[in-house]
Amino acid sequence: MSSQRKLANRVRAKASTMSSMRFICQGFWQPMKLDQFMGTLDPETTQESAASTFTSAQQEPGETLEHGPPAKAETDSEKLQDGASCSTHPGDGKVSRNSSNKFILLGKLDSARTLTNIQKTIRDIFDILTGEKDMDHLLCEDCTDKFLEQVDIQLIIESENQSYKYWMGRIREEETKTLQEELEDLELEEARLVQELKEVEKNQERIAEDLEAAWAETKMLDQQDEQYWRDYSYLQWQQRELQNELKSMKNQLRHAQIQWGRLKKTSVFSATFEIRHDGPVGIINSFRLGCLPTTPVNWKEINMAWGQTALLLLTLSNKIGLEFQRYQLIPCGNRSYLKSLTDDPIELPLFCIAGQKTCSHVKFDQTVMAFLDCMQQFKEEAEKAKWGLCLPYRIHVESGLMEDSGSSGEFYSIKTHLNTEVQWTKTLKLMLINFKCSLTWVSLRYQE
Template structure:
């Protein structure tokens, strides 16, 4: 049978029970330093059957098992006795002397185990020396406190015996009056407490209402904050759009001012001369034996000339009577309003200079339109005096300022020098008309 193990009830130090050879079991306290435990009497621990009523004697067949509490190291090698100077404390176990495994013992063991597991019984263990001293000190303190209370009680009792009947009745009446006053005070305080409870209930209701209102206001505040954020974003976008529109307006106004300051005719049409040849927008109009000009360039120059006269008539509000100008680049032409068909102002050089051709008719028709425009602008007092006079029927350009020479604008039976000089005279008149139109309409 393995030795039983015990723990100190306070410090939980292990206390080991050792079986002596042929004798009782010993309880060994595992401690490094030997400590004596004063025990006033033997402690008997019941482990099996109940004790007999005969002064602690057990029934027949039972035996006494003795345990010894050792306070130093284990038993020495000779018979299990402790060393000299070490104190021991003997515990006696009541039980069978033989195997200690009778039916009664088993039942009691099972019952006690059940009570321990169900917290219906507290298991007591031995105490070590330090814990025993601490327990004795606590018991001494409690005993001193009880003795003091007992002394006070006796003093009060002796004082009560010394009080007379009249004094007792007066004291009773005084205490009754004080009790009545205290009861009234209690009733008043109870009523005040009830009033305070009612006030507290009203305040709590108002607080709940205020909290609900605060929660609702908080929701509205959050909603307003979200709406404010949306409106703020829209405002920023509108401000960006407004700034963009203002910048565009500023740019448009500046462009408008520049356009107003710009002479559209002077910027679009440039008329100059290159020796005996007239030039419009870098296209030479005419040709010479020593200066060969392609018919594509001559047709392009006529296209620019038709476009210039067409623009001037449009801005002046003039409607030509016999012909309609159709600017079409290097294939510009005039459309007859009297049934003569289309008169081209372009050629590839294949027309015959010995016959009356449509190219010459087209140039004469152009002089007719130019003469109508000159007659229209001569009504203005600020109209310039043109240096070259137009003879529409003959198709001539007369130099009235200088030599009075007349040059034919036709190629029929004409030289290249005279034809080019007539075209230069025509461009010179258009240059003066262009300057007048720039001052008059721009």
């Protein structure tokens, strides 16, 4: 109780001091009028208030004298006191922010005077008087109203801020819930995809095995295909070779057929013995048989022509199977001769040597007479065949003449003695014409 008296005395001292003091508004720098309650405080009331304040100060924070929760007005007043930071610069009357955050609100906060407000005012005054709360800034009612407006704005902002935080929390909770649901869905999807991945890996392994088997089969097929194309190329090459050989054989066959056709059409006798004439002179195998005063021919060529004629007669007689009875033909080129088959065989030369006129021409005339006899034998034998030979010029062996059975009906001698070159050449020409007809007849018979 001694401490309470000391506190009461200190409060009375402070109150008496404050009653004589003048307070100036920090907003407009005008003297302020204290609350009537402050002036009517008597020492007992002050003491009681101080005692009650001291007693309430020893109670738990946040409790009133009735041990209940602080009223809303008290809470608002505390917020105003704690959140106040307005101050004024001396002389300009403008309100500014101060880092001290300490204001003493003097004046009415609420028109209704309640016990709580009175106790709050007494506590504030007691704190000021005891020095536990510094009184830095005193405000008048106008400044207080302005300050309260600012505080209301701050409270509104604070309320909106709290609402923002509340709704942000709600949104975050909803987003968290949504994200949690999405996360669960994604985890399920991940599990499903992992299962699918495992199946895909199994399928991939199976496909890899199948692919390896397919590659092995492809390689084997490629080898078979390569071998096939190699065999195909070889067979194609053989086919081309056989085709070329076949074409060659066909060409050879065609050539052989052409040659065979030509040979069938060609008479071997006519091809071997070519008989033609150059005007009045007859020619056999390019050798002229006879001579003219205007066309002299040496005896060497004439002898070769007689040799070809003897060879022709011998070939024709052999073809028809004729054997001469009185003479034998010995063709020896330009030295051909006839051999007599009688008891006294002699050789009759079928050639004449130039410069030996008398003896040579006599033997030569006998030889050509014997040759004409052999030719007559061939004619008679050929006439006996199925297709009898018919010569255009008749032969007279005894006189050695060739008869022109045409329009003239003249006779030409084959002898050289007492004969002219023109007559003798004409006789040889008629003889060659008979041989040409004989060649044609034998060729037709040979083809049959």
